Amino acid sequence: MRPRTSKPVTLGILGLLFVLLGTFLGYYWPILFRRILTQELVLSPTSKSYNAWKNSSAIPITMEFYFFNWTNPNELKIPGKKPILVEVGPYSFVEKREKVNITFNPENSTVSYLQRRFWYFDEKNSKGSLKDNITQLNVVTVSAVHKVRYSSYIMRSSLSYLLSQSPEIHVVRTVDELLFTGYKDVLIDLGKLAGMTDETPPFDRFGWFYTRNGSTDFDGYQNMATGEDDVRNIGLFKFWNHKDTTKYYKSPCNAVEGSAGEFWPPFRTEEDITIFSADLCRPVTYEYERTVYHQGIEGYKYSVGKKTLSNDTKRRYPHEQAKYFEPTTTTEDFFTAEHSGEVIESVEDPDVVNIGQCYCNGECSPMGLINITACRYGAPGFVSLPHFHKADPILRDQVVGVNPDDEKHNFYIVLEPTTGIPIDVAARFQINILLQPSNFVSTFNDVPKIYFPIFWFNLKSGTTDDLAYSLRQMLMLRSIGLYISVAIIILGLLLLLSIPTLYMVKRKREISRIKGKRALASDKKMENIYLDKSNVNDDAHTRADCQLYPKL
Numbered sequence: 401m402r403p404r405t406s407k408p409v410t411l412g413i414l415g416l417l418f419v420l421l422g423t424f425l426g427y428y429w430p431i432l433f434r435r436i437l438t439q440e441l442v443l444s445p446t447s448k449s450y451n452a453w454k455n456s457s458a459i460p461i462t463m464e465f466y467f468f469n470w471t472n473p474n475e476l477k478i479p480g481k482k483p484i485l486v487e488v489g490p491y492s493f494v495e496k497r498e499k500v501n502i503t504f505n506p507e508n509s510t511v512s513y514l515q516r517r518f519w520y521f522d523e524k525n526s527k528g529s530l531k532d533n534i535t536q537l538n539v540v541t542v543s544a545v546h547k548v549r550y551s552s553y554i555m556r557s558s559l560s561y562l563l564s565q566s567p568e569i570h571v572v573r574t575v576d577e578l579l580f581t582g583y584k585d586v587l588i589d590l591g592k593l594a595g596m597t598d599e600t601p602p603f604d605r606f607g608w609f610y611t612r613n614g615s616t617d618f619d620g621y622q623n624m625a626t627g628e629d630d631v632r633n634i635g636l637f638k639f640w641n642h643k644d645t646t647k648y649y650k651s652p653c654n655a656v657e658g659s660a661g662e663f664w665p666p667f668r669t670e671e672d673i674t675i676f677s678a679d680l681c682r683p684v685t686y687e688y689e690r691t692v693y694h695q696g697i698e699g700y701k702y703s704v705g706k707k708t709l710s711n712d713t714k715r716r717y718p719h720e721q722a723k724y725f726e727p728t729t730t731t732e733d734f735f736t737a738e739h740s741g742e743v744i745e746s747v748e749d750p751d752v753v754n755i756g757q758c759y760c761n762g763e764c765s766p767m768g769l770i771n772i773t774a775c776r777y778g779a780p781g782f783v784s785l786p787h788f789h790k791a792d793p794i795l796r797d798q799v800v801g802v803n804p805d806d807e808k809h810n811f812y813i814v815l816e817p818t819t820g821i822p823i824d825v826a827a828r829f830q831i832n833i834l835l836q837p838s839n840f841v842s843t844f845n846d847v848p849k850i851y852f853p854i855f856w857f858n859l860k861s862g863t864t865d866d867l868a869y870s871l872r873q874m875l876m877l878r879s880i881g882l883y884i885s886v887a888i889i890i891l892g893l894l895l896l897l898s899i900p901t902l903y904m905v906k907r908k909r910e911i912s913r914i915k916g917k918r919a920l921a922s923d924k925k926m927e928n929i930y931l932d933k934s935n936v937n938d939d940a941h942t943r944a945d946c947q948l949y950p951k952l
């Protein structure tokens with residue numbers, strides 16, 4: 401074998417191999433990465449995420465409550481005076497979540513469970529104590545008055561009488577009573593006694609979180625996709641209390657859809673995301689806002705906006721999705737029904753529905769309010785962003801003391817786009833009660849109509865430092881694979897490029913040697929010159945590879 405020719409061939413083969421290997425790796429690494437990632441993400445009793453999902457103790461979740469202290473309740477009926485509200489708080493709690501009665505259903509790739517939430521007061525991070533007195537709108541009275549409108553004459557007169565006896569529109573209660581321990585009110589017992597409606601709340605006291613601590617009754621029986629069949633379904637709510645529709649809204653607003661909020665499919669786009677909220681009994685849409693960085697990780701920030709808060713959001717509901725509609729309505733019935741008819745005429749696409757309308761559930765409210773009356777036993781509850789952020793300004797004008805600030809009052813979720821892992825979540829909602837005049841109850845004859853802010857909460861969670869570290873490493877793994885393949889390709893190309901260079905170098909040397917020899921020969925007056933090629937081998941290469949021999 402002649403080394404002089406085999407060297408470029410070897411280099412060429414090696415170079416080609418490297419280029420091929422690099423291309424192969426560059427092409428298959430993302431696919432391989434996807435496959436590994438997908439397997440890691442799917443929820444199963446043995447998956448990495450299972451324990452953290454089952455018991456959230458390792459991930460800090462904080463719940464901060466801010467109350468609006470109503471400082472001038474006596475001026476409510478004075479024309480030109482607005483309620484003055486002073487925000488107090490935060491009253492901070494650590495939230496722990498536990499899933500119980502977990503059943504995996506491999507046959508349809510779902511898991512069914514109940515959720516239990518615990519709250520522990522965190523005095524250190526609070527401003528104030530649970531014993532603080534706060535003046536608020538009397539929610540029990542206002543709710544009763546609201547209900548009286550729709551009850552029978554006898555009911556109405558007896559309630560009117562009772563309400564005229566205890567005419568307070570405001571109450572003074574401690575934070576603890578307002579939230580967890582609740583307080584007694586004669587109207588609660590009365591309402592129970594009278595069996596006012598079938599919607600009477602099953603409680604003997606009133607408190608926003610009364611009986612909720614440690615209870616499994618509030619979030620409902622949930623059936624969620626594990627992503628085993630298709631990772632694009634991971635985390636999706638399938639059934640809520642054994643149904644894929646709710647009884648609170650007309651279709652298609654009654655659909656149980658969206659994510660349970662804890663798992664998201666990987667490889668995010670800037671498309672809207674949807675969470676089903678058991679507290680609101682409806683899905684909530686988050687719109688992509690921008691790309692942000694959290695703990696050195698890139699994330700897509702999605703916020704609650706117009707699509708959820710406005711009263712005329714249009715949405716496309718393909719006819720095939722008819723399964724979401726009430727069993728009594730056919731698809732065609734639905735699309736020709738009165739509540740969507742107007743939209744059908746104005747929009748070319750017959751599948752487009754004004755879902756703002758079906759969420760109004762009757763009378764619409766200004767932009768920024770979500771009517772949860774139906775979902776809260778008929779109490780006139782309205783949810784908004786804190787301080788009426790992103791809401792119709794007329795709502796802010798009704799009271800003194802609300803100042804929206806996107807930094808503090810936005811409701812957002814940040815997902816790491818490759819893995820779909822939530823890295824920063826701030827769920828913030830304000831609870832408002834609609835106060836309005838009533839002819840039936842004298843105390844309420846001349847009150848103004850106000851969506852009255854009561855309190856707001858900020859539920860915060862995100863990645864711990866440990867989790868952020870492993871997430872960064874995992875994301876780096878993807879890039880490292882690509883860098884390596886690029887490096888291999890470059891190496892291969894360099895090897896291939898070196899072949900012509902080698903030839904050129906060799907040729908140059910030969911030429912210069914020939915020239916050199918000619919010069920030498922003429923110097924020494926030699927007649928013939930030849931290059932002894934056979935002499936060039938491993939043993940001899942230390943010597944000059946071209947020797948000049950005078951012709952003997």
Ligand SMILES: *[C@@H]1O[C@H](CO)[C@@H](O)[C@H](O)[C@H]1NC(C)=O
Binds near residue numbers: 469
């Ligand atoms: C709420 O306002 C009342 C006076 O209107 C005051 O006495 C009370 O201390 C306030 N509560 C808090 C927690 O600041």
Ligand SMILES: *[C@@H]1O[C@H](CO)[C@@H](O)[C@H](O)[C@H]1NC(C)=O
Binds near residue numbers: 508510638
């Ligand atoms: C999956 O199967 C379980 C058990 O049979 C059932 O309870 C659940 O509703 C099913 N979920 C879906 C989405 O079909």
Ligand SMILES: *[C@@H]1O[C@H](CO)[C@@H](O)[C@H](O)[C@H]1NC(C)=O
Binds near residue numbers: 518613
């Ligand atoms: C909630 O329940 C837990 C455990 O029973 C208890 O330790 C905690 O103090 C309760 N939280 C509140 C706010 O009552």
Ligand SMILES: *[C@@H]1O[C@H](CO)[C@@H](O)[C@H](O)[C@H]1NC(C)=O
Binds near residue numbers: 762763774834
């Ligand atoms: C809110 O919902 C209730 C019942 O679902 C409905 O009666 C009412 O008209 C709606 N709107 C307002 C502004 O109260």
Ligand SMILES: *[C@@H]1O[C@H](CO)[C@@H](O)[C@H](O)[C@H]1NC(C)=O
Binds near residue numbers: 711763764768
């Ligand atoms: C819907 O919201 C807009 C903006 O807040 C408001 O002007 C309008 O009156 C609302 N529609 C109804 C029917 O209340």
